[in-house]
Amino acid sequence: MNSILAYNVYSQFCPARHFFEKMADKWVLLILNVLGREPLHFNLLKKRIEGISPKVLSQKLKILERDGFIKREIQQTSPIRVEYSLTDLGHDVSQTAFKLKEWAESNIEIVLKAQHQYDAIMSINS
Numbered sequence: 001m002n003s004i005l006a007y008n009v010y011s012q013f014c015p016a017r018h019f020f021e022k023m024a025d026k027w028v029l030l031i032l033n034v035l036g037r038e039p040l041h042f043n044l045l046k047k048r049i050e051g052i053s054p055k056v057l058s059q060k061l062k063i064l065e066r067d068g069f070i071k072r073e074i075q076q077t078s079p080i081r082v083e084y085s086l087t088d089l090g091h092d093v094s095q096t097a098f099k100l101k102e103w104a105e106s107n108i109e110i111v112l113k114a115q116h117q118y119d120a121i122m123s124i125n126s
Contacts, residue, residue, distance in 0.1 A: 039085035
C-alpha cells in the first residue's frame with residue numbers, strides 16, 4: 001500500500017479510518033470522558049454512564065484497552081477489583097472527547113431547534 005495513502009483517512013483502506021469509527025461511538029466517548037476525571041472500577045463506571053449495559057461496557061473497555069487508550073489494573077483485594085484508567089494516549093484523546101461533550105451540552109438547544117424546524121417544514125411538504 002502506498003505510504004502516502006496509508007494515513008489518509010479519506011482512503012478506503014486507511015487504518016486510521018477505523019479510529020474514527022471507534023471514536024464515533026457514543027459509549028466510547030462517554031467512557032473516555034468519565035475516565036478522564038479519575039480511574040474507576042467497573043461498577044462505578046456503569047453507575048456514572050446511565051443506560052449502558054454491563055455487556056456493552058465490557059466490550060467497549062476491551063476495545064479501548066486493546067487500542068492502548070486505557071489500562072486495566074487488577075487489585076488484589078477481597079473481592080478482587082479491577083480499576084480502569086487512561087493511558088497517556090487515552091488522556092490525549094479524552095481532551096478532544098471532553099471538548100465534544102462541552103460543545104454538545106452548550107449547543108444542544110440550537111440543534112434541537114433546528115431539528116424541530118426541519119421536521120415542521122418536512123411535515124408541511126409531505
